[in-house]
Amino acid sequence: MKKKILFCATVDYHFSLFHLPFIKWFKEQGWEVHVAAAGSLKLPYVDYQFHLPIQRSPLKKDNIAAYKKINALIEKYQYDFIDSHTPMGGILGRLAARNRRNKGLKVIYTAHGFHFCNGAPLLNWLVYYPIEKIMAHFTDLLITINHEDYSLAMKHKFKAKEIALIHGVGVNPDRFTPVTKIQKGILREKHHYHRDAFLMFYGAEFNRNKNQSFLIKALAHIKEQQPEARLILAGEGPELNHCKELAESLGIRHMVDFLGFRKDIDLLLQMCDLVVASSLREGLPVNIMEGMAAGLPIVAVPNRGHGELVCSGRNGWIVKNVNEMADKVKLLAADERLCKQLGAESREIILEKYSVNKVLEEKRKLYKKVINEMGGEVQWAVH
Structure with a gap:
């Protein structure tokens, strides 16, 4: 039996x-x-x-x-x-x-x-x-x-x-694989992004815990220095309209893309430069691990889950406030080599422990x- x-x-x-x-x-x-x-x-x-x-x-x-x-x-x-x-x-x-x-x-x-x-x-x-x-x-x-x-x-x-x-x-590292610069450019053209834009991604339900408003406020701090920066947010939820209104009030609605629920996260990550994360509480977030597997650096706020995955200086940083988030984004947007170096470490961490x-x-x-x-x-x- x-x-x-x-x-x-x-x-x-x-x-x-x-x-x-x-x-x-x-x-x-x-x-x-x-x-x-x-x-x-x-x-x-x-x-x-x-x-x-x-x-x-x-x-x-x-x-x-x-x-x-x-x-x-x-x-x-x-x-x-x-x-x-x-x-x-x-x-x-x-x-x-x-x-x-x-x-x-x-x-x-x-x-x-x-x-x-x-x-x-x-x-x-x-x-x-x-x-x-x-x-x-x-x-x-x-x-x-x-x-x-x-x-x-x-x-x-x-x-x-x-x-x-x-x-x-x-996380399956064979699904979330890094791509070449040429491949990334092709994906960006398909999704109507400029090849030289700096694309940040966060995929999560829009709720108070996920705290997407933090990322929108950080983006407002870099709009003058990095006008080509874009924040790509995938997901739905009760805080979605509030976040749209916040982006509008800060004059950066054109810099934030609200994609809704998506099943092609692997492709979205492949065209991005950075994964950002703002949630107040996490166990061990899969969305961050997927970004790491795709070979991207991580900039995240402190919580127990982020702290397990992000080794400051090795594959990204843990930041305490909006100003620190903005500073790290500006640093990475200006240094393609550093992005690549931190992203390679992200993927190595996944292969070491989290596949x-x-x-x-x-x-x-x-x-x-x-x-x-x-x-x-x-x-x-x-x-």
Whole structure:
């Protein structure tokens, strides 16, 4: 009989963006793979996919129905393994699984950035810290993706059976590859940019945490010295109109391109010179890793995720305010050689630690260790 695994998260596109290599790997090992999350996105490598009426806030009543559905799925399919992600997916998945752990069910939770962290609002600590600490009791393996979260879990004595640290969810360096200057020029012509423009990119949902207004204000500081600079923003969200109005009020609307939701991030990165990042909180941001894989330098504000990826002076800089961001952009815009040097270091860091194959190997070892505890040695296929 095939072993069964349930992947659980708040929304299904979380799996599409970050976890298909791991879902595919389980399928290759002969497992029956189920997924439970909100949404109707068709995912590959999945045997059964279930919609959950799950909400991001732990205070929403719909989460009671989502919990009941996960519980019913566990009872019906008798899973061997639950792999949960996102705060609410992790909470409900572990709650529903808690009474079956003494019957052999193994439960993993990956924290993609605790909502409580250094600099997080007090409310986050009041709400999410006690929840995560309690939920750790129902967790066989708690996986963290940055050193700060790992240290927090250890320091505060989270009672998961094991706590581990890995290098995020990985990025495919073969998709996000650097291009030659000639290739970059061709891409720019296709997208109607001047060959000599200095293009900065940031791809993220427009919300208060992602803080795109910071980047727009920094751009206003360099408009006189670098009139050919352009800020390219991909994404949608509740703060989009505010950012458009801000760019208009600062007289730089013509220097900011709001692209909306895009699926061609790899091509957009290939025509750009720099990745900028302004989010207040990050676990280990994939959008930054994609820019690094594409061979671009990074200029970002301080947070735990950016600090893991950006080595100041090696592949970019961590900056504390709008003036520092503007100064670093001006420096790079005036020095093509420095851009190239820092970008090469960015890609080297990805190849050293953060490629999807390296992360898959890290998780494979953790998966194998937990699953072998079910009883008997598991034979793993090699692909």
